[in-house]
Amino acid sequence: MVDAISTANAAGRINAGTSSLFSNFETFLTLLTAQLRNQDPLSPVDSNEFTGQLTQMAGVEQQLLTNDLLTSLLAAQQGTGLTTAATYIGKEATAVWSATRVKDGEASWSYELAGDAAEVTLQVVDGRGNVVWSGPGSGKTDGVHDFTWNGQTTGGGQVADGGVYTLKVVAKNGAGGTVDSQVLIKGRISGVELYDGQPYLTIGNSILPLSSVIALQEARQAAPDPTDPTDDESLLASMASALNPLKYLS
Template identity: 40%
Template sequence: MEITPSTPSLANSAATGAAKTLAQDFDTFLTLLTSQLQNQDPLEPMDSSEFTNQLVQFSSVEQAIQTNKNFETLIALTSANTTSAALDYLGRQVTYAGAESNLQGAGIDWSYDLDPDAVASSIAVKDATGKVVFAADGPEDGGTHQFAWNGKDNAGTDLPDGVYSLSVSAIDKAQNPVSADIFSTGTVTGVDVTATNPVLSIGGITQPLVSIREINQDS
């Protein structure tokens, strides 16, 4: 099993840097204000409205920075939860949205959802180069269907291990093409959590976590 770790850091976040800069600017502002108040002409006191406006601006910026900090914390917590969820998939057999799967001696299990209006269909298995290595007629109705391929071509010859994909074509009564959503099944052997969205390795096929449709009960 392979795990590629992530290294999130809040310490170097933009909000943290902005807060530090704001604190330095505010200290400078207070130093200047104190100096001007100490040296002002008692007979012509300074107009405090400008300083009041600047204080209000500092307060607004400080609140905005704090809001950004809260958002960053929330994002970090969400990312940690997503990473934890992704790691739970290691070693589990899953079904994911995608036509590609890896033949590893025992065949490949696919499923596909045909449009309810489908009245005829055909299936084809293609190798990594796009060449059709197996073809057959499919079901004549819509709904969910299973296809367990034994890894052989139409002549019954065993094909080498590697990546294969399923293609499903279907038509309705008017001979118009209709949709077919294909799903593959495999075991999760690795997890990459370095990106924003974790990526799973399923028998050598990389799939985003969001593509997982179910975890098989017998895994």
């Protein structure tokens, strides 16, 4: 199994490697200088051996330069990642993510079923892993279904705003087998931040990694209301009509 490495972790490893190489490089130069200073004039260092040592030194120096270049590329990638993620602001997104924050007494998720289910159980879990609410899911057919939790626990209490909760889905078919499912967060992207060198998006009341987004589309805009005086198009039309000099000649 290959573990993912974040930009910050990669930069840390490169910096650690550079420090080790630089230390070895300094030690090598010290030893080489001492060797030349104390060599026997009647039996100097073999030219082939000396050339090999110089080649090794050049290789270490080249590796130091390579590490510096990689560090520069990682730094540039961080800025590019944030700039790229910023272009998503304002778009409607769907992400495979299960954590969201309670606001105004409720929290919303979506869940997707890979097939029709005979029974769907939803569980809302707090940050400590405790199931605070459990109940049946209304959507049991293949596809995406929305779910809004009213913040009430199974014991009848009401959770406070600001808490982060996750949704778990357990779906079974008629034969008792498991139906594959995944929890989704859907909404408009309103912000972008960098955490540990990785871009994260703000969608509704969730902050999630850009890598979790599986779908993007242009945000839907409501049709302009001609009776609304605050509508931009209506306001421009009214201004144009008011400034039309021909209407005063009729």
